[in-house]
Amino acid sequence: MPDGSRIRYADPGAPYVEWTLRYQSLSDTEAGMLDQFFGTCEGRLQPFTFADPLANLLMWSEDLTQPAWEASALLQLATGVADPNGGLRAIQIKNPTSADLGIQQAVAVPGWYWYTFSVHLQSQTGISLFRQAGGLTSEKSYCTSNSWQRVSLTGQSNTTAAEVTVGITIRAGQTVTVYGFQLEPQTAASTYKPSYETGGAYTNAHFSNDTFVITTTAPNRNQCALGITAR
Amino acid sequence: MSATFPLLKTGAVAQYPATKATQYASTVVRFLDGTDQRYRAYTPALRRWSIQLRLLDETELQMLAQFFASEQGQFGTFSFVDPWTQATYNNCSFDGDTMAYQLEDTTRGSLSLVIVENRT
Numbered sequence: 001m002p003d004g005s006r007i008r009y010a011d012p013g014a015p016y017v018e019w020t021l022r023y024q025s026l027s028d029t030e031a032g033m034l035d036q037f038f039g040t041c042e043g044r045l046q047p048f049t050f051a052d053p054l055a056n057l058l059m060w061s062e063d064l065t066q067p068a069w070e071a072s073a074l075l076q077l078a079t080g081v082a083d084p085n086g087g088l089r090a091i092q093i094k095n096p097t098s099a100d101l102g103i104q105q106a107v108a109v110p111g112w113y114w115y116t117f118s119v120h121l122q123s124q125t126g127i128s129l130f131r132q133a134g135g136l137t138s139e140k141s142y143c144t145s146n147s148w149q150r151v152s153l154t155g156q157s158n159t160t161a162a163e164v165t166v167g168i169t170i171r172a173g174q175t176v177t178v179y180g181f182q183l184e185p186q187t188a189a190s191t192y193k194p195s196y197e198t199g200g201a202y203t204n205a206h207f208s209n210d211t212f213v214i215t216t217t218a219p220n221r222n223q224c225a226l227g228i229t230a231r
Numbered sequence: 232m233s234a235t236f237p238l239l240k241t242g243a244v245a246q247y248p249a250t251k252a253t254q255y256a257s258t259v260v261r262f263l264d265g266t267d268q269r270y271r272a273y274t275p276a277l278r279r280w281s282i283q284l285r286l287l288d289e290t291e292l293q294m295l296a297q298f299f300a301s302e303q304g305q306f307g308t309f310s311f312v313d314p315w316t317q318a319t320y321n322n323c324s325f326d327g328d329t330m331a332y333q334l335e336d337t338t339r340g341s342l343s344l345v346i347v348e349n350r351t
Binding site for chain 2: 012013014015016035038039042043044045206210211212213214215216217218219231
């Protein structure tokens with residue numbers, strides 16, 4: 001304004017996320033695959049699913065009471081428990097029944113990617129991490145101690161399913177304390193990133209422009225860059 | 232019948248590095264609530280090739296210069312074989328009216344060309 005003051009309005013429809021992916025030393029096959037996919041999407045026109053490689057794909061990574069999580073009603077959750085970072089954001093889960101019970105979350109991402117599912121765990125008893133996609137299940141059991149330990153499950157499923165479900169199984173009569181669930185499209189767990197109402201899976205992503213440029217620098221060596229936007 | 236883009240002595244049409252672009256044309260109308268509507272302006276995609284040639288001898292340089300002159304820069308149309316796919320695109324033009332080349336020695340000529348596919 002002329003007097004130097006400013007009037008500001010929030011625009012709830014404005015936020016979006018943009019990525020620039022730069023690829024180098026791609027083989028002809030890999031470059032061709034990207035070229036073909038860009039053609040299938042016709043540049044900016046058609047949407048596709050994009051799993052943010054830098055994000056936690058799960059929603060509400062620290063709030064298991066949210067609808068994104070599917071938990072047995074018989075599990076007893078206690079929040080506000082001391083976490084390994086000195087906060088009070090861990091959750092104690094008690095299974096008072098005589099059967100194993102699970103808590104899980106389904107994410108709309110390609111089932112054939114490599115994923116690492118990780119969580120910080122404090123438990124004197126065993127616990128299992130699992131990943132399901134297209135009817136295939138991978139599971140890994142851990143026995144930890146009273147101290148915090150980050151456990152993970154890494155793998156890939158031979159499936160064309162467009163959804164991956166990850167979760168933990170708590171043994172009958174056991175109690176565990178968990179903190180920081182994370183699912184990422186990588187072959188190892190990275191630094192934990194808390195997530196809230198949106199995870200890193202975007203089912204309505206678009207390329208940010210209509211031109212795909214690929215440079216071939218030597219036989220079977222290509223480089224290109226792709227811009228992607230999603231909201 | 233349109234002319235065909237000349238080959239180098241090696242039989243190649245391009246050298247490394249070479250760049251290819253695929254161009255679609257979509258229009259995105261973004262609404263106040265953040266949603267959008269998209270539609271295509273034309274299909275299929277148009278292609279564009281950036282070719283950098285080095286270590287050319289005088290004969291090759293002369294051949295390319297003559298071809299550029301015969302096309303009158305971006306005015307003429309010619310056939311171009313995509314060096315990646317070997318597909319022939321029959322309606323192509325140079326992207327500009329200027330062709331500059333350097334000749335450092337009898338076998339050390341270099342130039343850059345941009346070729347675009349035209350819509351018929």
